[in-house]
Amino acid sequence: MMENENDLSFVDGIETLKSQRDAVVLAHNYQPPEIQEIADLVGDSFALSKEAANLRQNVIVFCGVSFMAESAKILSPQKTVLLPAKDAGCPLxxxxxxxxxxxxxxxxxxxxxxxxxxxxxxxxxxxxxxxxxxxxxxxxxxxxxxxxxxxxxxxxxxxxxxxxxxxxxxxxxxxCIVHSRTTAEQVRQMRPAHPDALLLVHPEVPAEVRRLADFTGSTAQLLDYVEESDRKDFIIGTEMGVLEEMRFRRPDAHFTMLAGNLLCVNMKKTSLKKVRDVLLHMDNEVMVPEPVRKKAFLSLNRMLHV
Ligand code: SF4
Known part of the structure; x- marks a missing residue:
């Protein structure tokens, strides 16, 4: 959440620089709330990369981790893709x-x-x-x-x-070092306190947790499930950043995280200052060698035709 004058001046700076640089800001669902708030689009990694290819802007600021920015570059080789948190990798x-x-x-x-x-x-x-x-x-x-x-x-x-x-x-x-922190024991301890809650998990959780869940799905599928459900109580087994969008879609519902440590430190490396700075200096550009990009594009393209 934006709390101080610094944050607001970064937001002003980002807005001004976005039009000067012909840029669009994309944020993954696991990004900090203040980054999701200022983003032009929020979503899961591949949906964002696909959307980016169709946008008119020439500069993509990808608030996420490096493989996500690479995917955007694979699909939009003519565009400049910037990663605000240069050291945001993904151990998986x-x-x-x-x-x-x-x-x-x-x-x-x-x-x-x-x-x-x-x-x-x-x-x-x-x-x-x-x-x-x-x-x-x-x-x-x-x-x-x-x-x-x-x-x-x-x-x-x-x-x-x-x-x-x-x-x-x-x-x-x-x-995934985040999803693998969930355990069947956490589920067993959580259930009695939330007898009416549905347990929703991402398929990156261990099989023992998935088998105890009421629904397993990707980030987008979990969000759709919550939106369409007539239930009001949910236990969430995925990265805590999704709560922002879940609460937006279902302000009447109650969400409890399966564990308190489901937070990806790499995803939280993005800050408003880093987004402002990357637009100011136009650095941290993501590059993929063209022979690699072409082959990776084929693998992604085959998926799109399934
Ligand atoms: S939550 Fe973090 S560690 Fe896990 S897959 Fe996503 S980026 Fe990688």
Whole structure:
């Protein structure tokens, strides 16, 4: 939330610079509330990248982590993509390198390589097709191969394996350091105090938590679920940044986080000052080498046709 004069002067600066630079500010749902408030668009990573490609502005300020800004660059190579928090990485995306994926593919030559959107451009370039948490099941169903090398999130892989039993899923061992903090014990302790609440979780949570949930879905699917539900009490098993949009869509509902530590420090590295500064100096530009970008684009494009 914006609290002081400094914040307000940064907001004024951002507004002025946005028109001077022909820029648009995009924010992921896990960004701090004050960043979501000033953003032109808020959403999940791939939806934002797709929208950015259709916007008239030439400069995209992507408030998120580096793989998200890379995805925007892959889809909009002619645009300048800036990442306000230069050091905002994602440990899940960093859990696999392009070289590791090449080696895994060599060990499993008959498997299709499906990479989650939470990967670097270089890993996407080495994959057959990408997926998001919304479409992972459909993407895996769509590939002709019986064996699928699914990278990097092992919890999403386990969810997909349960939904698509006809395929053999070979899961990489990566995990989101935030979602993996949830446990079945937290659910058991939480339920008696909220007997009427529905537990909603992201598929990046461990399987033991997912199996106790009332609904599992991507960020966008969780938000739609909350909006359309006639229930008023929810326990949330995903990054706490989604509460901003959930409360906006359902001001009458009550939300309780499954655990108090579901906060991604990388997502919270963005500040109003950093957004202002990146527009002022036009630095922290995200670059993807053209041969890598072209191959990564093919993997993303195949997903769009599923
Ligand atoms: S919430 Fe998890 S997957 Fe998302 S950026 Fe943070 S560490 Fe990566």
């Amino acid at each position: 995306a960093e859990s696999i390198t392009a070289e590791q994926l090449r080696r895994a593919r060599a060990e499993h030559p008959d498997a299709a390589a499906v990479s989650y959107i939470n990967t670097s451009a270089a890993v996407k370039a080495e994959s057959d097709i990408c997926c998001t948490s919304s479409n992972a099941v459909r993407v895996v169903q769509s590939v002709p191969e019986k064996e699928v090398l699914f990278v990097p999130d092992r919890n999403l892989a386990s969810y997909v394996a349960e939904q698509v039993p006809e395929k053999r899923i070979l899961a990489w061992g990566g995990e």
